């Protein structure tokens with residue numbers, strides 16, 4: 001039985017957490033560590049949807065800053081998320097966790113297209129579903145993709161696993177007095193431009209009453225702790 005208040009969650013991992021100590025790319029050992037965290041969470045009885053970013057390989061904005069056409073660069077970024085999804089699928093299945101990848105850009109040789117009803121069935125059967133290629137359109141990010149899939153899959157929460165342990169009132173890297181919120185309202189995040197997720201992702205979660213739980217995935221066992229209502233985190237929700 002799950003000891004968490006959630007039955008189904010969407011876990012968003014930024015691409016950077018797959019690169020380990022490398023400057024870019026995929027470190028299979030680190031992906032295996034992440035997969036262990038996901039398996040531990042799944043073993044508590046949760047249904048898990050996953051969205052993985054692509055920032056460890058390519059970000060459209062970075063390409064555009066160097067003169068590329070933004071949309072073209074964004075499509076490259078979306079393809080990067082598919083590579084990460086396949087790496088995570090491989091790592092999860094090596095741990096015995098059945099996993100399906102559904103991509104918003106169809107690539108039938110390597111994964112399924114996004115089909116909500118089929119994803120439902122996978123979850124019912126105890127499979128992890130990884131949604132790749134974000135929303136399938138340029139000018140978006142995988143945060144928006146995560147919010148969209150969390151809404152359509154009726155997830156109880158969107159868990160955002162990053163390198164920082166929550167949401168601060170200012171940047172903790174530059175301000176030693178920065179204070180971490182334990183809970184904060186969606187509207188405060190938007191009005192104060194707090195670095196949580198893109199505004200479109202936050203607004204979609206607000207409009208569908210999906211709490212966003214921001215926590216550090218880099219600490220071993222932290223995902224399970226957060227799911228059990230413990231661990232260091234910030235919850236973005238209504239009325240906080």
Ligand code: UDP
Nearest residue numbers: 015053054055060074077078134135141142
């Ligand atoms: N991307 C996009 N549309 C989407 C999702 C992603 O164009 O719906 C592109 C965009 O260029 C983005 C890149 O894919 O920079 C990688 O995703 P993201 O930056 O969200 O990855 P993360 O920062 O989470 O690793």
